[in-house]
Amino acid sequence: MPEGPEVETVRRTLAPLLEGQTITDAWVSRFSLRTKTTRKAFAPLLGQRVVAVERHGKLLWFRTAADSGAMIRLGMTGQVSVVEPRVPRAKHTHVRLSLDGGRELRYVDARRFGDVLPFPNLAALTAERERLGPDPLTFTPEDVDLVTTTLGKTQRRIKDALLDQAVVAGVGNIYVCEALFYAGVDPRRRANSVSQSRRRKAVEAVREVLLDGVRNGGTTLRDYLDADGNRGDHQNHLAVFQREGEACPQCGGSIAREVWGGRSTFFCRRCQR
DNA sequence: GCATTACCCTGAAAGC
């Protein structure tokens, strides 16, 4: 389940494989990803050289010298790799882009919650980016202020508000549980009922856990692999996520799990208030 | 306008 740190790890591993390569052909499976695309939509990319692989939040994209490119959302199970064409095609391969160096970029996604969206110019990319809040991995002091203030204006649960990509981009279920644990904030609390100093502490904790996630190459619970096919290690550093019933690393109490909106929330009732 | 819920999807795991 890729969140900011996983997508950043994919970006770092993908960039050296893709930058400088010219896209020579495109193939799209007959199954639709979240958004239906076609081989024809990749036409503005053909013959173009990739100049950058970039990311904001969970949104990953590459740009060509002609400012065309493609946005990639990994969804739950999306995987990107660059391999030799003779490598057997994995089940659920949905997009292949041939590269002039002889290899091909592949997008595999069993659950098809993700997307590969070609764009002919930067307008579509800009529109997507403008929907996203600041990215914790590149927070400025102003960003921290902004998110802290935004949280103070909503009566949603603080966990739900932090998961809103328009509020802050790149946070998913794993890292939000971890961040609220380190900030000592109860995830069930209404965001506007949390004091400003504690909201700020939560926002800064989000940044810290995401940076930690990147340092550990991301969190692999089941499917996540970087563009080199490597698993992450951050799952071995989680304090509360998927640790229901285990001892809280701070107080020794039992880690609780609650489900709302179909998502599990892990927290310590004693340390998080 | 804001908050909440439903839905998409596959495969692993649990239940029977």
Next chain:
DNA sequence: TGCTTTCAGGGTAATG
């Protein structure tokens, strides 16, 4: 053993 049901959740559309 083998079939059926449940669960996981990112992001968006639909609903309240």
